[in-house]
Amino acid sequence: MKKIFISILILLSLAIASIVPFFKSVVIEDGKTGKSLAFFDAKQGSEFSIEYIHSIHKTPVREIYQVHNEEILQTEMRFQEFGVGMPSGADEGEVFAQKGENYILSNMKRTFPSLDIRIGQIIANHTLLLKGHEYPFSGLSEKGSWVSIKVDNLNIWQRLIGGKKLG
Template identity: 30%
Template sequence: MKIRLQILAILIAVTLLLFFVNFKLEKTKVLIIESETENIKHTIKIPQKKFTLSYIHSVQKTPVYEVFEIDEDNKLILKETTFSSLGVGLPFTEENGVFRNEQGKFKLTGLNREFTSIAIRVSPIPKHTIIIGENTHPLLSIVAPDDLVKIAAADRWMLVRRNNFTWKGLSEKNDGYQR
């Protein structure tokens, strides 16, 4: 009986060792999309601490792209806005930023406007979407039309797989040191 417990303890120890060699706990920035009416909380990982909120402008009917960065205090910092036309509700001066025309698009950069959260009434017409790198997250795939959502940033501890571990990496020739 004692030998079985020792074998079990060794197996558990080896399993834990292999687990922690392949995985690690990592503090990661996330966006939390919280529905006011549906009691939904959706979390999206933001590995580069940067995302874009895109939508169709209600008056101009053209796409708008707002680029945000997440700071260490989890504030959402509006860094730049890109849009296709000038008109009601769209910036047209260099107020607190640099306004320019790039390849037929208007771009306002250097904004640094801070928000603790963003409230959006989600609708099919503006097609609100969060873009992270190549991945798009339409808000209507998360909540129902006409729902009020609050978007905020937070820190979360996540278990992530180590990409750099290989058994070959343990050999003498590949120990990570340059010779």
């Protein structure tokens, strides 16, 4: 009887541990359905970037982000041309500089609960840069679709069925 009780207690503990979300991750979801497409492990301060080709001036733009509590913190932006959607200077506390062909806006402290991205169909080629690897968003979802990126805590089951593990 004691062995049955211990076995039930162990199984119950494993079941509870498998549904408790304690793996901090950055999750990429389908913007319409909320279905998880991919994720990567994240700690406080973990960094990732999103790079794309600007649709009007057709030059690369890189936005650099960090995991900040349960939000996404934009820390830097690099681009080569001024134009629609590009900053023309720094906000309070930010630093605007030019290095070679690049303009760099750094010391940014802009937080977002999530990032919504419409995957470019022709030019943009939105790409996630993570730990030296490149992951085109078009490899996770169709061109022209909408993805949402957010910080979330996942449980074991969500990690097993939550899309492609990146990084």
